[in-house]
Amino acid sequence: MKKYIQLLGLVLLTSLFTTAQAATNARKNLDRFFTSVTTMQGSFIQQLYGKDGTVKETTRGQLYLQRPGKFRWIYTGPEAQQIISDGKNIWIYDQELDQVTVRPLNQTISSTPAVILMQKSIPDSQFKVTEMDDNTSNWDWFYLQPHRKNVDFKAVQLGMDNQGQLQQMVLYDKIGQKTVITFKATSNQPINARQFSFTPPAGVDVIGTPQT
Numbered sequence: 001m002k003k004y005i006q007l008l009g010l011v012l013l014t015s016l017f018t019t020a021q022a023a024t025n026a027r028k029n030l031d032r033f034f035t036s037v038t039t040m041q042g043s044f045i046q047q048l049y050g051k052d053g054t055v056k057e058t059t060r061g062q063l064y065l066q067r068p069g070k071f072r073w074i075y076t077g078p079e080a081q082q083i084i085s086d087g088k089n090i091w092i093y094d095q096e097l098d099q100v101t102v103r104p105l106n107q108t109i110s111s112t113p114a115v116i117l118m119q120k121s122i123p124d125s126q127f128k129v130t131e132m133d134d135n136t137s138n139w140d141w142f143y144l145q146p147h148r149k150n151v152d153f154k155a156v157q158l159g160m161d162n163q164g165q166l167q168q169m170v171l172y173d174k175i176g177q178k179t180v181i182t183f184k185a186t187s188n189q190p191i192n193a194r195q196f197s198f199t200p201p202a203g204v205d206v207i208g209t210p211q212t
Helices: 002-036
Strands: 041-048 055-066 070-077 082-084 090-094 099-104 127-132 140-146 155-160 165-174 178-187 205-207
Touching: 002 140, 002 155, 090 155
Parallel strands: 099 205
Antiparallel strands: 041 055, 041 178, 055 070, 070 082, 082 090, 090 099, 127 140, 140 155, 155 165, 165 178
């Protein structure tokens, strides 16, 4: 009986050590993603869920990201739109309306969930980071709550695979809705600088003045 108890205790300790080690590795992967990964590109599916849990809208598109400060989101449907950050300005091109809106980057991005992907530093300076228990997938999950109160969202949830690649973002807003962005076929290959420049097409209405 004594040997059985000792063996059981050893198994439990080993199990706890393995779990703790996995948690440590998961957090290291998270920090490595934000400090070492400079580029990310791939396709995505974005779904908006209402308060009742039903899907209100589904959109698809392409993402190009280069830290710090540059990205291009291309929404291909149902309403074509592009959102581009050139490092100084945010350009929103609504192709259906033939309209472009431009705002200075530093006045726009800090209060939105996009800030989590824009900076090349660990997220702790702006978020309380909590590792989540999840038995429904093979991903590591983290729950990020912004330290600031005057932001446009309640929290961000990140799902990462065991290679440290971001697979899914869940954005919780302040009115009870959530947006789930699932990334597909992503890579960290160099991206052509032209993806992060934008010139309004001739004839479209431009709202705002870009910062030079």
